[in-house]
Amino acid sequence: MLKGLVGLVTGSASGLGRATAERFVKEGGKVVICDLPTSKGSEFASQLGENAVFVPTDVTSEKDVSEALNICKDKFGRLDAAVNCAGIGVAFKTYNFNKSLPHKLDDFTKVLMVNTVGTFNVIRLAVGVIGQNEPNEDGQRGVVVNTASVAAYDGQIGQAAYSASKGAIVGMTLPIARDLASQGIRIVTIAPGLFDTPLLQSLPEKVRHFLAKTIPFPSRLGKPEEYAQMVECCIRNPLLNGEVIRLDGALRMMA
Ligand SMILES: CC(=O)CC(=O)SCCNC(=O)CCNC(=O)[C@H](O)C(C)(C)COP(=O)(O)OP(=O)(O)OC[C@H]1O[C@@H](n2cnc3c(N)ncnc32)[C@H](O)[C@@H]1OP(=O)(O)O
Numbered sequence: 001m002l003k004g005l006v007g008l009v010t011g012s013a014s015g016l017g018r019a020t021a022e023r024f025v026k027e028g029g030k031v032v033i034c035d036l037p038t039s040k041g042s043e044f045a046s047q048l049g050e051n052a053v054f055v056p057t058d059v060t061s062e063k064d065v066s067e068a069l070n071i072c073k074d075k076f077g078r079l080d081a082a083v084n085c086a087g088i089g090v091a092f093k094t095y096n097f098n099k100s101l102p103h104k105l106d107d108f109t110k111v112l113m114v115n116t117v118g119t120f121n122v123i124r125l126a127v128g129v130i131g132q133n134e135p136n137e138d139g140q141r142g143v144v145v146n147t148a149s150v151a152a153y154d155g156q157i158g159q160a161a162y163s164a165s166k167g168a169i170v171g172m173t174l175p176i177a178r179d180l181a182s183q184g185i186r187i188v189t190i191a192p193g194l195f196d197t198p199l200l201q202s203l204p205e206k207v208r209h210f211l212a213k214t215i216p217f218p219s220r221l222g223k224p225e226e227y228a229q230m231v232e233c234c235i236r237n238p239l240l241n242g243e244v245i246r247l248d249g250a251l252r253m254m255a
């Protein structure tokens with residue numbers, strides 16, 4: 001149950017974030033949907049009704065994220081959980097020897113900006129609002145949930161930028177848990193395997209098909225609702241903190 005809780009979910013016009021926002025409302029909570037102005041966030045928020053609001057947000061912008069947090073406070077009065085789902089990927093080799101072409105530095109930087117810097121930007125600003133909550137009987141004020149990827153550990157050919165961006169999210173989890181402990185704010189990172197979302201649908205069919213077959217059990221793509229269920233677990237279990245949880249059916253990606 002997420003009854004009475006207010007969540008802010010980035011990247012929630014699509015895929016894993018969308019399923020998470022849906023779960024918030026279905027389980028009795030309220031949600032701020034943060035996604036790019038070009039996304040379908042507005043339409044989606046209308047479908048969810050009065051317990052959801054869309055704020056056009058680029059997670060890399062201090063101004064946008066601050067505005068989303070202000071709207072969250074004005075409309076719902078508080079923030080209990082910030083969930084980082086916004087993310088992008090590219091697939092380029094470090095050097096394409098057939099074409100004598102190095103990986104574009106702009107592509108590397110862009111992925112790091114959205115996935116790593118964007119995640120940290122949301123965390124650093126959101127915990128200022130979560131920290132204003134009265135602590136519960138356990139001393140807890142709220143929770144942050146991040147989304148890394150199994151590519152943080154077993155990135156494939158072409159995943160240098162994406163894996164680096166997700167490895168950084170894994171790396172920041174424990175120190176941030178330590179930073180926030182005195183305020184009773186927990187942080188947990190989920191490292192998903194392969195989930196059936198528009199992001200994965202953009203992979204070459206060959207890669208997607210091969211990857212799905214390599215998942216030991218269940219040997220299928222994850223459902224976005226299964227990710228949302230894990231977010232709820234992270235929010236509800238008071239002992240989960242400073243940890244990265246693989247959610248992947250025992251997948252270990254091959255080169
Ligand atoms: C989403 C999750 O979180 C979970 C996951 O991680 S799921 C796992 C995802 N796995 C992947 O994404 C695998 C990524 N890797 C790949 O798709 C491929 O290995 C690869 C595309 C990087 C290389 O494939 P390849 O068959 O060796 O081909 P290669 O000749 O090197 O390049 C293929 C294409 O990449 C592009 N490319 C390669 N290097 C490039 C560069 N430096 N700059 C721009 N484009 C480049 C080119 O457009 C090229 O296309 P064309 O052939 O049409 O010109």
Ligand SMILES: NC(=O)C1=CN([C@@H]2O[C@H](COP(=O)(O)OP(=O)(O)OC[C@H]3O[C@@H](n4cnc5c(N)ncnc54)[C@H](O)[C@@H]3O)[C@@H](O)[C@H]2O)C=CC1
Nearest residue numbers: 011014015016036058059086087149192194195197198199
């Ligand atoms: N689908 C999968 O198999 C896996 C996904 N992930 C991660 O899960 C997260 C969600 O991915 P999916 O739902 O699959 O992708 P998706 O592409 O369906 O959704 C991502 C959303 O993020 C938004 N977004 C992109 N850049 C943004 C920015 N600068 N500011 C705000 N929003 C932005 C997009 O508009 C989109 O709505 C990503 O971080 C991804 O790396 C990790 C492992 C596996």
